[in-house]
Amino acid sequence: MTILRNTFPVLLLLPALVFAAEGEKPRKVAYPEYPPAPATQTAQTAELKSFGCVSCHSETDASSMHNSPSVVLGCTDCHGGDPTIRSDAPDALHKAHVAPRYPETWHYPSSANPERSYTLLNRESPEFIRFVNPSDYRVAEQACGACHQKIIDANIRSMMATGVMLWGGASYNNGILPFKNYLLGEGYTADGEAAKVTGLPIDPELAKKHGIIPELYPLPTWESVAPGDVFRVFEDGGRNLSNLFPETGIPNSLGLIQRLEEPGKPDNRQSNRGPGTGGRISVPLINIHKTRLNDPFTWFMGTNDQPGDYRSSGCASCHVVYANDRDPRHSASYAAFGHDGESASADPEIPKGEPGHPLQHQFTRAIPTSQCMVCHMHQPNMFMNSYLGYTMWDYESDAPFMWPAQQQNLSIAEQREVLDRNPEGAVVRGKWADLDFLRKVSELNPSLNDTQFADYHGHGWNFRAVQKRDLQGNLLDADGNIVANDDPEKFQKAVHLSSIHVDKGMHCVDCHFTQDNHGNGHIYGEVASAIEVECKDCHGTAQSYPDLRTSGPAAPPGGTDMRLYRNPDGKRRFEWQGNSLIQRSVLNPDLEWTLSLVKDSVDPGHAEYNEKAARAKLMSNDVRKQDWGSDIAAENLAHKDEEIECYTCHTAWITSCAGCHLPIEANWKSKSHHYEGGETRNYATYNPQVARDQMFMLGRRGPLNDSKIAPVRSSSALVLSSTNANRERIYVQQPPVAASGFSSQAMNPHFPHTTRKTETKTCSNCHLSADGNNNAWMSQLLLFGTNFVNFVGFNAWAGLDDGVLGAQVTEWDEPQAVIGSYLHRYAYPDNYQAHRDNAAVLQTGFTHKGGSASCVQLRGEYLYAAEGKHGLKVYDVANIANKGFSQRIVELPFSRLGHDSDVKSAAASCVALPTNQPIHPPRNEGDLMRIENQEQPFHPLYNYAFVTDSIEGLILVDVTTFSDGEVGNNFLERALTWNPDNILAGARHITVAGHYLYIAANSGVVIVNIDQPLQPVVSAVVPLPGARATALQFRYLFVSDDSGLNVVDVTSPETPQIVDAARIAIANAGRIYLARTYAYVAAHEDGVAIVDIWNPEQPRLKEFFNANGQLRDTRDVIVGSTNASLFAYVADGVAGLKVLQLTSPDSQPNFYGFSPEPVPQLIASYPTSSPVLSLSKGLDRDRGVDETGGQIAVFGRKGSRPLNHEEMRRLYLDADGNPWYVEDE
Secondary structure, three states, X not given: XXXXXXXXXXXXXXXXXXXXXXXXXXXXXXXXXXXXXXXXXXHHHHHHOOOOHHHOOOOOOOOOOOOOOOOOOOHXXXXXXXXXXXXXXXXXXXXXXXXXOOHHHHOOOOOOOOOOXXXXXXXXXXXXXXXXXXXXXXOXXXXXXXXXXXXXXXXXXXXXXHOHHHHHHHHXXXXXXXXXXXOEOOOEOOXXXXXXXXXXXXXXXXXXXXXXXXXXXXXXXXXXXXXXXXXXXOOOXXXXXXXXXXXXXXXXXXXXXXXXXXXXXXXXXXXXXXXXOOOOOOHHHHHHHHOOOOOOOOOOOOOOOOOOOOOOOOOHHHHOOOOOOOOHHHHHHHHHHOOOOOOOOOOOOOOOOXXXXXXXXXXXXXXXXXXXXXXXXXXXXXXXXXXXXXXXOOOOOOHHHXXXXXXXOOOHHHHHHHHOOOOOHHHXXXXXXXXXXXXXXXXXXXXXXXXXXXXOOHHHOOEEEOEOEOOXXXXXXXXXXXXXXXXXXXXXXXXEOOOXXXXXXXXXXHOXXXXXXXXXXXXXXXXXXXXXXXXXXXXXXOXXXXXXXXXXXXXXXXXXXXXXXXXXXXXXXXXXXXXXXXXXXXXXXXXXXXXXXXXXXXXXXXXXXXXXXXXXXXXXXXXXXXXXXXXXXXXXXXXXXXXXXXXXXXXXXXXXXXXXXXXXXXXXXXXXXXXOOOEEEEEEOXXXXXXXXXXXXXXXXXXXXXXXXXXXXXXXXXXXXXXXXXXXXXXXXXXXXXXXXXXXXXXXXXXXXXEOOOOOOOHHHOOEEOOOOOHHHHHHHOOOOOOOOOEOOOEEEXXXXXXXXXXXXXXXXXXXXXXXXXXXXXXXXXHHHHHHHOOOEOOOEEEEEOOOOOEEEEXXXXXXXXXXXXXXXXXXXXXOOOOOOOOOOEOOOOOOOOEEOEEOOOOEEEEEOOXXXXXXXXXXXXXXXXXXXXXXXXXXXXXXXXXXXXXXXXXXXXXXXXXXXXXXXXXXXXXXXXXXXXXXXXXXXXXXXXXXXXXXXXXXXXXXXXXXXXXXXXXXXXXXXXXXXXXXXXXXEEEXXXXXXXXXXXXXXXXXXXXXXXXXXXXXXXXXXXXXXXXXXXXXXXXXXXXXXXXXXXXXXXXXXXXXXXOOOEOEEEEEEEOOXXXXXXXXXXXXXXXXXXXXXXXXXXXXXXXXXXXXXXXXXXXXXXXXXXXXXXXXXXXXXXXXOOEOEEEOOOOOEEOOHHHHHHOOEOOOOOEOEEOOO
């Protein structure tokens, strides 16, 4: 490792301004030289090195920390100190022990790990670090290197130490750095200085093949880099020129008291300390530095403050076990010792009943999963809760137990105290802000109605169990029978979907061996490239038994022979016994299990034969015959081992993040958790919004993993907000753009660790069901999105008859509950009651006068509106929540000389963007993107907004400048006006789906191919002359017309087919919104028509919902998720804006289903003086690719991608382009 000095010189310019004092000043301590521990020595020599120590520490668990008697060490070999001092000597403790430089911070002479120590290890002396933890990486070479130097060298280059994938992925996915060969990682010298981490020498071509990175650099501090986002921040003037920010403590250094800055200078930086200051910052970068994004990497200790957070640093991070979890499935025999980090040591000097101590003074290879979970319980850090059958709690299930009856309003000081250990903003309002309550959350389980909680609470978070459910959300038992919601034993009867490996008694270390944990000295950029073991190494294939040699990307040539592995008790870990292969537990010497062998499961003559497994593994690729069996040649198999990951089918469920909110508070003074530490006045909380467990999606892994088909999850979906030093909200819930220009709604191929034998995927999970009831599921599978988890957020955006509206529909604070909702009632009881007292009327909204906005769409900081004779208008809405702006929505942020966002047209009727996720295609160009980063290019249609005009037809407008961060170049012009033979006369609505447009016009639905955007071609006209609006879901287009709701099969957009039997009569049908298996149709005086579209060819009208006549002029409707509930937002014409709660724990107990039946309730309204005509669809959260294969969202693993158009079609169309169908039995 190499020290990096002056790598980022900006840091050195004004150090006093960047870092404030952190309390205790270091003591000067003169340390003697403590020699390194020897590789060998006599027992007598070792005893002398423990002579004084044992006079106090009269008993110990393992005198050398090792179980093997061949390891001969004395106490001071590892710890240093003076072994000649006996207990009867004056001041024995201080003379014998090594003294710290920061005794108060360490609570010296306490031996307990201090809470949230973070960079204390970088400031403390190596001598004292060695004394308290000889295995810390800063000193391990001295204490352990004589025997373990190779392992130490590998460890400090492993992902568990460097955090390379989290830092690199966060930087790339959020637009901070453009390198998918990641550059950033954590490492330190013995003196705690930031270090460059250099990997072992390797041939560059071989490194490229295996995803090995040559070196990693320290993470720059947020002050030293330009903001990674392009959010525009306008100062409102009035500040003294050259005045510094408040934290510097310097008033006006030049004495120019009355020289005030004029308002609105977008080209000026906000302070004189560089671009990354004030409001112009990169929130994810601050988040990494200052917020608990994961438990600290292994260079630091755990935070040692909550159940699930107790551990040491370095090698002891894993090999020294702490009490973190009382569940025996997670902790094995360690569960008996509780979850409060208390000691069970034989040493009489170690206090009992005090948190922060290891269980024993002993290294072990028998590491329980609960120890791994200290770090791996977080979404960006290889989320392993799923292995145990848990995911993030959503704040709603069993809310009455988790929120105080009286609204909790902590002081700022109290909030900071809680947020230091739990970064989620919602905690300050919940009961779990109280550590005593948090410790006992799992004890509530017998009383709970909606879920069950885990007993570990890393970060102070709560994790809910995932149970087996059908798509409607009904609980299911092991036989697939429905378990009633009112059954008092329902959680005992329903299957808890932990991995089958957990059910067998396995822990992480039973699968992940030396390479996966220690590394091999090379720096891997991604977890998937650093793994040595694969499924077939233990389970074999349909054609052969396992040879017990590792075959993963990081396996050595020829693989590691797992037959040579032995457990701590000396027994073989794997052993053939006759025709059976057994594996013995690393943790429990009395536990072993027989491995399931694929070859046996497909052999009809074998006792372990499984017909379901045989059908899946031996299915032919002939989609017409769908024959299967042992006579199918390997090259003709549908599911070849070299093309698809085993767990694609064996995955029971996948956790997916559908949104995290990171609001930055400029006035909150907080410490940095890395490198030099220090304090500055800013802090970002971390707030999961929607975490679902029913989103099964497929994509391709990168070349490092043979480009296999694998499950895909959404791993990160940030929206960012910023409050400046004046407490002005200078931007609100803005998604960043990835370095590749794709949306930062990050997707990635993923092993969910939810492998099961019975609750697996079936044929209809990836192909067309013969019952015709999986259209929505297929849309989810292929990453087209389902419009179910869309994010509406703080404001609902609407088009008025005379302009546009942004109405506040949620709380600003966390949790951002929809006002009037179920969660609002429990998290904000006072606010909820005030809302009810105000007749459920929303209180805040802002408008801008304009034309008749029949169609609106928000993207980023801009609202696009089709306003009839006013044409297309693009409004600047960045300051919608900024109290420093009197006009929150503006058409011109400054003169038309620098900005013209109007496109005049005769009668603009609708506007659609190819995605509502912020993107910037110009970033995705050049060799860096195409060759080094292995990114796919954008389709050129993503440069445009598509406008229909009832007179002029189709208008294309290039809008790329609205996402480049430059405000002086937004001059909109038509790129194309197109209306051949007046075919688009009366055009009134448009849907963009891949390179096809579906335009409702007088002639019907005109389908236009825009594969070459500036040379459109009419593909077909669907003869529905009264067509009013359209919406697409996978193979079916839904069309409203004079007769009601129609369904059109557009499997081939060139040859659409009206499904005659699928028409639903609706007297005055308008706009349509499709959310998974339900269509919501604006029905004017009849309110909202809710139509069951589980089978699109057999739709069923569920109900007309008008809230007892309160919905009386419905023009448009959209749907989105907030936390665990589903909401509809209704443009109710002259009656204003309405908000409906469609599902909640009290109205729909099956709210966790893929598509629970909606139970609508009117919860809020916003009256308007002008009719509300249209609504902006919420931000897509599960759409990664369009219907013709155009990628939209960033894929966070190098070379990984969504399926392309041809690969998608093969899942459901035969060689002639005809659909083919499957049955699950």
